[in-house]
Amino acid sequence: MDQQKTGHARRAAESGPPRPRPRPRPLDGQDHPYVRYPRCRRYTRYRFYEATALLLILSGLVHLVVFAVDGGPWNGPVSWRKPVTFGLSFGVTLLAVVRVTSYVRVGPRLRAALLGVFAADCVVEVAGITLQAWRGVPSHLDMETPFDTAVSMMLAVGGGVLVLLLAGFAAVSFRHRPTGPAGMALAVRSGFAILLVALVSGAAMIARGVVLTRTGHQEAAYHSTAALKPLHGVSLHAVLVLPALAWLLSRTPWSEAVRRRIVAAAVGCYAAAVAAAGVWAVLGY
Numbered sequence: 001m002d003q004q005k006t007g008h009a010r011r012a013a014e015s016g017p018p019r020p021r022p023r024p025r026p027l028d029g030q031d032h033p034y035v036r037y038p039r040c041r042r043y044t045r046y047r048f049y050e051a052t053a054l055l056l057i058l059s060g061l062v063h064l065v066v067f068a069v070d071g072g073p074w075n076g077p078v079s080w081r082k083p084v085t086f087g088l089s090f091g092v093t094l095l096a097v098v099r100v101t102s103y104v105r106v107g108p109r110l111r112a113a114l115l116g117v118f119a120a121d122c123v124v125e126v127a128g129i130t131l132q133a134w135r136g137v138p139s140h141l142d143m144e145t146p147f148d149t150a151v152s153m154m155l156a157v158g159g160g161v162l163v164l165l166l167a168g169f170a171a172v173s174f175r176h177r178p179t180g181p182a183g184m185a186l187a188v189r190s191g192f193a194i195l196l197v198a199l200v201s202g203a204a205m206i207a208r209g210v211v212l213t214r215t216g217h218q219e220a221a222y223h224s225t226a227a228l229k230p231l232h233g234v235s236l237h238a239v240l241v242l243p244a245l246a247w248l249l250s251r252t253p254w255s256e257a258v259r260r261r262i263v264a265a266a267v268g269c270y271a272a273a274v275a276a277a278g279v280w281a282v283l284g285y
Contacts, residue, residue, distance in 0.1 A: 045112050046098060049119045053095035056126050060087025063130070077138035083130040089236060090122040096240035101169055103188050103243070105176040118165050125158045141209040156206055163199045170196055181250035183263030184243060190267040191239035194274055198235035201228045201281065227284030231277040238270055 060083065067080035074081050097118060101111055128151050132139035140155060142148040170192035178188040205225040245266050249259040 045116065049098045049115050050095055052119050052123065053091045053098065056087050056091030056094065056122060058087075058091075059126060059130065060084045060089075060091065063087060063133070077140075077142075078133070078136055080133060082139055083126070083133045086129045087126050089233075090126050092237065092240055094119055094122045096237070096243070097166070097169070100188055100191065100239055100243045103178040103180040103184055104169055104173050105178070106169070106172055114165055114168070117161070121158050121161045121165070125155060125162075128155050128158075140206070141213050143213055156210075159202060159206060163203065166192070166195055166199060181246060182256035182259045183246040183249060186260070186267060187242040187246040187263050188239075190270070191242045194235045194238035194242075194270065197274060197278075198232050201232040201235065204228060205232065228281045231274065231281040234277045235274050238274075242266060242270065 063080055063083040067074070067084060070080065073079050098115055101115065104111075106114070129139040132142070132148075132151060137144070137148055140152055142152050173189050173192050178185045180188070205228050209225060242263070246259070246263050249262060252259070254262075
């Protein structure tokens with residue numbers, strides 16, 4: 001018996017002190033925001049993308065101050081409205097997509113790379129729109145000079161990249177059930193599905209405007225997007241509102257069944273708002 005105890009003590013001494021337990025990670029390997037991770041390059045990128053989103057939001061707020069000081073029309077192809085609304089919208093959308101994709105079953109390296117392209121595209125879009133606002137010319141559908149044509153085409157190509165990236169994230173969310181607290185899977189899938197409506201409506205606005213511009217109806221092209229703007233704006237931010245609601249509900253003491261029902265009711269209400277905006281777009285298109 002004494003020999004066994006001596007053998008155990010000797011082996012314990014040879015093995016050294018016990019190794020520290022690793023930090024907890026999600027079972028599915030995803031980058032959930034409610035789990036702490038060791039500092040590494042990939043997670044630093046996520047913080048950089050979020051900082052970029054905040055800078056875009058700040059740009060929109062700064063141009064709101066510029067509008068208050070400089071004045072001018074709020075509506076129309078040339079106004080301070082565009083750098084304000086696009087800065088805020090792209091910043092909020094980028095911030096939402098960075099957070100929401102942590103629940104989508106995408107490899108961490110692929111997710112970081114795709115978000116990098118998405119963040120760069122958002123910066124290019126807002127920069128082009130802001131540049132044209134300061135030059136006092138339309139940002140979209142403007143073919144008056146070679147430079148304006150180049151900017152318009154750059155914004156159109158950037159919009160195509162946004163469609164491909166977000167459609168890809170949406171497809172993955174439907175192929176593999178998103179992770180997260182109760183109601184998050186429905187919120188993420190519904191948010192991406194409604195976001196696709198925003199992408200389709202945005203593409204329709206650009207396509208119709210380009211056709212009118214190419215046929216010599218420049219002024220009509222600027223006003224052709226009015227009917228689709230409410231649909232585009234309402235459906236654009238479902239990917240932020242619905243997952244944020246599911247996340248906030250996870251902080252409450254309510255049961256999972258109650259939280260799922262609340263998320264389902266919110267999805268129904270949001271879908272009804274999108275449908276109403278869609279009817280308005282069809283009637284005015």
